[in-house]
Amino acid sequence: MKTLQKLPLYLLSAGVFAFASCESDDPVIENDGELITDVTLHFTELDEAGNPTGPAMTFTAYDSEGIEVGTAPTVETVNLASGKSYLLEIEVANSIENEDITEEILEESDEHQFYFLGSAFVGTTAPLTYSYNDDNGELIGVKGTVMVVESPATNNAQIRIILRHDLDKNYPGADNPNFENYNSAGGESDLDITFPLVIE
Numbered sequence: 001m002k003t004l005q006k007l008p009l010y011l012l013s014a015g016v017f018a019f020a021s022c023e024s025d026d027p028v029i030e031n032d033g034e035l036i037t038d039v040t041l042h043f044t045e046l047d048e049a050g051n052p053t054g055p056a057m058t059f060t061a062y063d064s065e066g067i068e069v070g071t072a073p074t075v076e077t078v079n080l081a082s083g084k085s086y087l088l089e090i091e092v093a094n095s096i097e098n099e100d101i102t103e104e105i106l107e108e109s110d111e112h113q114f115y116f117l118g119s120a121f122v123g124t125t126a127p128l129t130y131s132y133n134d135d136n137g138e139l140i141g142v143k144g145t146v147m148v149v150e151s152p153a154t155n156n157a158q159i160r161i162i163l164r165h166d167l168d169k170n171y172p173g174a175d176n177p178n179f180e181n182y183n184s185a186g187g188e189s190d191l192d193i194t195f196p197l198v199i200e
Contacts, residue, residue, distance in 0.1 A: 034101045034165065034190045035066045040091040041161075041195065043146070045084055050145075052087050061193050066096070068191065077196040078159055080128075083150040088130070089143050090114065092163070092191065105142060109134075111166050112190075113174070114141025118160030120197050121178045127152035127199055128159070130177045139175055148199060155199045163191035 042056040059078045063070035080086065092101040105112045116130045129147045134140045141163075167174060167187030174185040 034092075034104065034163075035094050035096065036068065036092045036101055036163075036191050037064060037066050037095045038062050038091075038093040039067065039161070039191065039193055040093075041078065042089040042091070043078070043080065043086040044089075045081075045086055046145070050085075056089070059195060061195065064095070066094075067193055068189070073193065075193065075195055077198055079198050079200060080146075080148050082148055082152060082199050084148050086146045086148075087133070087143070088146045090141065090161070102142060105140065105163070106136075109136065109138040109140050110169065111187075113139055113164050113167060113169060114177070115162045115164065115179055115182050116141070116144075116159070116177050117162065117180060118158035118194055119154075120157035120159045122180060125153040127154065127157055128197075132177060139169065139177075141177065144177070152199055157197045157199075159195040159197050161191065161193055161195070162189055164188070165190045 039061040041059045043059070044052040044056040045054055047053050057079070059076040061067060061073050061075040063073035067073050090102070092105070093099065094101055120126060120128045121130060127149050131145045132139045132141055133144045134142055162182060164182055164185070164187045167182070167185040169175070169185070171185035173179050173181060179185075
């Protein structure tokens with residue numbers, strides 16, 4: 001009689017154990033950072049009404065092992081004109097896997113954001129200003145507007161572009177494209193690359 005009374009308790013314990021075992025075996029889905037081998041910056045001059053004029057100027061950075069894991073990326077110098085405004089469009093790719101990472105960034109727009117730092121954008125003598133202008137209104141930085149000051153204090157600067165992944169976009173200051181404390185918003189960097197800038 002005592003054995004029969006205890007039987008449901010044994011069955012219950014076994015069921016709980018089996019359920020816990022199944023739970024622990026379930027794979028944990030992680031959103032890993034992107035491997036980026038190619039970064040392409042397209043600068044298209046804008047007229048006074050903000051419309052693109054003429055062909056885009058293209059500048060690239062490349063590392064066959066991945067820009068964040070390689071040792072010496074090849075980086076072109078960006079040349080812009082004093083007093084001009086440009087549409088800046090960024091393309092990133094993984095040539096190892098033949099992947100268009102730009103598409104993934106747009107698909108996961110709530111998890112990605114570019115920041116624009118370096119002496120080109122930060123400091124009292126910075127010659128450039130940047131504003132987000134992405135098509136869907138999300139702050140991403142795949143597309144934005146760059147303005148070059150008239151008669152800048154320096155004709156040489158550094159354009160540092162950082163792509164953050166899994167950040168908290170609601171963190172105070174995270175909506176600023178020149179947010180120097182981007183680490184405080186969490187996440188990790190998929191990309192951190194610096195282009196030399198020459199202003200003519």
